[in-house]
Structures are given as C-alpha cells and as structure tokens.
Amino acid sequence: MADKVKEAMRRLSQNIPKGGMPSGGGRGSGAAAAAGKAASALFTAGCLSYGAYHSVYNVEGGHRAVVFNRITGMKPTVYGEGLNFNIPWFERPYIFDIRTRPCNLQTLTGSKDLQMVTIGVRVLHRPNPNMLVWIYRHLGTNYDERVLPSIMNECAKAIVAKYNANELLTKREVVSADIRKELLRRAAYFNIQLEDVAITHLSFSPEYARAVEAKQVAQQDAERAKYIVLGAQQEKQTIITRAKGEAESAILIGQSVKKNPGFMKLRRIDAARDIADIVSSSGNKVYLNADSLLLNLLGDADDKFEKSVGKKSSWL
Numbered sequence: 448m449a450d451k452v453k454e455a456m457r458r459l460s461q462n463i464p465k466g467g468m469p470s471g472g473g474r475g476s477g478a479a480a481a482a483g484k485a486a487s488a489l490f491t492a493g494c495l496s497y498g499a500y501h502s503v504y505n506v507e508g509g510h511r512a513v514v515f516n517r518i519t520g521m522k523p524t525v526y527g528e529g530l531n532f533n534i535p536w537f538e539r540p541y542i543f544d545i546r547t548r549p550c551n552l553q554t555l556t557g558s559k560d561l562q563m564v565t566i567g568v569r570v571l572h573r574p575n576p577n578m579l580v581w582i583y584r585h586l587g588t589n590y591d592e593r594v595l596p597s598i599m600n601e602c603a604k605a606i607v608a609k610y611n612a613n614e615l616l617t618k619r620e621v622v623s624a625d626i627r628k629e630l631l632r633r634a635a636y637f638n639i640q641l642e643d644v645a646i647t648h649l650s651f652s653p654e655y656a657r658a659v660e661a662k663q664v665a666q667q668d669a670e671r672a673k674y675i676v677l678g679a680q681q682e683k684q685t686i687i688t689r690a691k692g693e694a695e696s697a698i699l700i701g702q703s704v705k706k707n708p709g710f711m712k713l714r715r716i717d718a719a720r721d722i723a724d725i726v727s728s729s730g731n732k733v734y735l736n737a738d739s740l741l742l743n744l745l746g747d748a749d750d751k752f753e754k755s756v757g758k759k760s761s762w763l
C-alpha cells in the first residue's frame with residue numbers, strides 16, 4: 448500500500464510544471480499546492496488502512512497463535528481463539544492447529560528370532576498448547592513432519608526386536624502397549640501429546656508364512672496319525688475281546704453238551720427254525736434234502752449227528 452502511494456505521488460510531481468505559466472502564475476502555484484495536499488492525504492489514508500488491516504488477526508476454533516516481534520523476538524504469550532491485536536510490521540502472528548491429527552508409519556524390521564516383520568503404526572497426536580512458543584522456536588509449524596516419523600520408526604523397531612515372531616501375534620496387546628509407552632516418553636521431550644497408539648498392520652516374510660503353514664500341516668497330520676493309532680488299538684482290543692468271548696462261549700457250550708445231551712437238540716431246533724425262515728422267504732428253488740438243511744427234526748438225523756460227533760471225538 449505504501450509503495451502505491453509513493454508511486455502516485457511521483458506521477459503527480461512529474462505532471463506539475465517546474466516553471467510558471469506565461470500568464471496566470473498564481474493559479475499554477477495554487478494547483479501545485481492542492482496536488483501536494485491531496486497526495487499527503489492519500490498517503491496518510493493508505494498508512495492508516497495498512498495499519499488497521501494488519502493490526503488485527505483472527506484465530507479460528509481449535510487453533511492457537513504465537514507472535515514474533517522484530518525487536519524482542521518470540522513473545523512468551525500464547526493467544527487463544529477469537530480476535531487479537533498486534534503492532535503492524537513489528538509483530539507477525541503464526542497460527543498452530545492444536546486439534547488431534549493422525550500420523551501413519553509402516554516399516555520393515557526384525558524380530559528377536561531374526562524374522563523380518565512389516566509393522567504399521569498409527570498415532571493420534573497434537574502439540575502441547577502451553578508450549579507452542581518452544582515448539583515454534585525449535586521445530587517450527589511442521590513439527591510433526593520433523594519429529595514423529597523418526598521416533599515412531601525407532602520405537603517400533605526397538606520394541607519388535609524384544610519379541611519372537613510368534614509372540615508378536617499372541618501378545619499383540621502387550622507389544623502395542625510397549626510401543627505406546629516408549630513413544631509417550633520420546634514425544635514428551637518435544638512437547639507433543641499422543642492421544643492413541645495402535646498397530647494397524649503386522650505381516651511376516653513369505654518364507655516365514657510358508658514355514659508356519661507347513662508346521663500347521665505337519666501338526667494336523669500328526670494328530671490324524673495319532674487318532675488312526677488309537678482307532679487301530681481300539682479295533683485290536685475289540686477283536687481280542689470278541690475272541691475271548693467266543694472262546695468262553697465254546698467252553699460253556701462244551702460243558703453244557705457234556706452235562707445235558709439235550710442241549711444240542713435244542714440248538715438244532717433253533718438252527719432249523721432260522722433256516723426255515725430264510726428258505727420260506729426266498730423266491731429261489733432249493734434242491735437240498737432236509738438232512739442237509741438241518742430241517743429233519745423227526746427222523747434219525749439226531750442219531751446220525753451224535754454218531755458223527757462221537758467219531759470225531761474218538762479221532763481227536
């Protein structure tokens with residue numbers, strides 16, 4: 448604004464003749480004086496407009512301001528929301544956003560058992576409103592870009608190196624808490640407040656993933672083999688039990704035959720009844736005689752059977 452006023456005055460001075468006019472010199476000097484007064488008034492109005500415009504500034508909601516003075520340097524006061532005043536040209540305000548903002552970082556690091564891990568960390572941060580003068584003096588308005596990537600990377604790598612690959616999965620909450628604790632300690636040195644720290648991504652190298660999958664498959668095969676062995680043992684026990692039962696049954700049948708010969712006749716009647724049921728329900732023709740089918744219960748089949756049993760026992 449001041450430069451424009453000076454330029455207007457220079458043009459007016461160039462248009463005013465240096466010598467008087469041939470006639471009416473009084474009128475020429477009066478015009479020059481009026482032009483000078485107009486230029487002075489215009490300059491004064493410009494200076495007042497410049498001062499009025501640059502003497503106030505507005506701080507939006509969720510923001511704070513710090514002021515730099517050309518004579519004393521940074522003023523220690525932090526200015527809040529609303530309309531604030533400053534001295535034009537001598538003072539210059541700088542606005543800080545103190546609302547919570549996210550910062551994401553993904554890095555590749557190694558675990559305690561030397562497995563490569565890709566971990567992603569998300570941090571919600573904001574500056575300490577009472578320390579904005581220190582932050583501007585040492586870090587500037589882009590403090591988050593200067594500080595957070597380095598300390599997030601360092602803290603994540605330091606904590607991951609304390610755990611094995613399987614512990615990173617089974618103890619994820621503990622790992623996240625340790626990273627948060629370390630980041631809070633490091634960020635407090637730079638007057639940065641952390642609202643939340645979370646692990647958003649955690650993955651391993653393809654080789655480790657294949658090894659874990661192969662291990663799971665081997666464990667499943669081992670469990671399957673164990674159940675197969677248990678099934679074979681149960682089947683073996685069943686066969687042994689059945690054989691013992693059949694042996695005991697044979698012994699009991701032999702004792703019953705010795706004590707009461709009519710036992711065999713009773714068993715023969717039961718067998719004849721079962722065979723008769725099968726033959727009667729079958730649609731096929733049968734060409735065997737009744738003795739072969741054990742159906743002759745009224746003839747001398749019992750005597751022949753007892754004789755045959757007696758011969759076999761004499762051979763033994």
